[in-house]
């Protein structure tokens with residue numbers, strides 16, 4: 258019995274979601290009195306691998322073979338399942354990133370494990386079973402799910418569990434799993450990275466704007482506010498439908514679900530479909546000129562006013578605060 | 582080219598989600614059901630790819646008889662035929678088995694799903710079906726093009742995108758950008774009534790998990806309003822009270 262956590266990285270660097278996953282795996286392992294092994298696929302510097310110990314991993318299985326240099330969903334799933342078998346894991350943790358979402362069901366199927374996707378809390382064990390809370394109805398509800406199969410895969414939502422540092426260092430071990438050649442039929446042709454912006458799914462602060470902004474030419478002030486906060490930008494559906502902003506910024510029930518620490522909604526009315534994707538944000542600020550806008554009902558802080566006046570003032574005030 | 586499109590029947594996006602008094606099941610009274618919005622994108626893509634060819638679009642739904650209205654709508658939008666696996670769609674694992682079983686017996690070049698259903702948000706079915714059939718899958722695609730016997734699929738990654746070339750057959754979960762959803766026209770609605778809708782029996786699948794209870798999100802406290810002329814107060818609240826900046 259043990260806990261395995263898959264630690265995703267981008268070009269050799271772990272992201273916060275990987276540290277969250279390891280911290281979560283450690284907390285799960287503590288509940289059942291076992292230890293955590295991390296599995297990392299692709300090139301990462303040994304020193305960086307060892308730092309996973311700081312978040313609770315005892316051991317890191319590193320798959321560095323050139324064959325696995327790029328993320329091929331099928332092959333990576335085979336590696337994770339092989340690692341789970343190798344360390345006799347009964348719980349496997351995967352961060353619910355875009356890639357993680359494609360991996361978790363494949364890993365679960367290979368292990369004949371029960372899968373909880375979108376987990377937002379630690380599980381509760383009852384003998385061989387566990388109960389876990391996951392998001393459902395696009396953020397309009399939670400479902401407490403009982404996983405009864407002997408093996409379990411948990412896909413942990415981003416920003417749902419805090420990073421916990423314990424100061425340890427992990428032993429790194431090379432892992433050479435056998436993976437069927439048929440797993441490598443997909444070929445990556447291109448990767449396009451937008452490096453000058455904070456990615457939306459794992460952002461801690463999101464500045465979002467809606468149709469109240471009137472047109473794409475008015476987004477400069479939104480980007481400036483996002484800039485001073487180190488935030489990602491987002492938008493409502495009609496804004497991306499109209500082509501004012503890219504689809505990748507659309508949040509809500511039919512867009513990306515986000516749960517940042519701070520969500521600032523500017524000129525967005527707060528339709529039920531929009532709220533569904535943002536309601537698990539820890540703090541919500543609404544700026545809208547209409548005091549009756551439904552968004553105020555779910556906001557923590559609000560300013561009734563014209564975005565074109567309030568936003569530049571807010572940006573200046575935050576700049577002044579950060580300057581101190 | 583033949584395409585299988587997996588359709589789920591979900592509460593309309595405007596639905597307020599409430600539960601039975603013991604919180605073990607969602608209330609269905611007064612809820613309108615629709616084709617899952619992402620599945621509509623998948624369906625539109627399938628029609629775009631086969632229009633003007635002899636390729637066929639088959640929609641499959643795992644559901645009880647009540648979902649037939651949703652299936653007929655998919656036929657009205659342009660699918661050629663439909664299959665309903667007569668069972669409660671217990672969970673993604675169960676549904677994926679039914680789809681994989683059907684696709685094993687009736688091979689397709691592409692199997693399309695929506696990226697997730699708006700009720701359980703699992704993003705599971707595409708990858709499960711791929712795994713069960715031993716073929717590649719992309720769970721969240723923003724673009725799909727066919728070039729000969731390969732699919733060129735663009736998928737989202739945190740902070741960017743990735744372009745893959747994958748041999749057919751494959752399973753893809755469609756997200757926004759893949760196609761514009763289509764609205765059924767009068768001819769489509771008329772012809773949908775006579776298009777074939779086959780009802781098949783489910784295969785047994787061992788249960789691995791089940792939902793024991795639903796919870797609604799904690800209601801937030803009431804909003805603290807700050808004057809538009811005193812944004813400094815907001816900065817102070819965000820720093821000292823909410824501690825988020």
Ligand SMILES: Cc1cc2nc3c(=O)[nH]c(=O)nc-3n(C[C@H](O)[C@H](O)[C@H](O)COP(=O)(O)OP(=O)(O)OC[C@H]3O[C@@H](n4cnc5c(N)ncnc54)[C@H](O)[C@@H]3O)c2cc1C
Nearest residue numbers: 467468469493494509510511524525526530531546547564
């Ligand atoms: C199937 C379906 C799925 C959907 N999914 C989503 C989804 O995932 N995400 C989503 O966002 N929407 C979704 N919608 C759309 C949703 O119903 C709303 O139409 C949409 O969220 C409204 O966007 P908005 O708030 O930007 O625009 P509006 O509703 O037009 O609101 C604009 C707001 O700006 C305010 N405003 C105007 N001028 C100013 C100013 N100068 N300063 C300050 N405030 C100003 C107005 O008071 C108003 O509240 C969906 C709809 C359907 C039917």
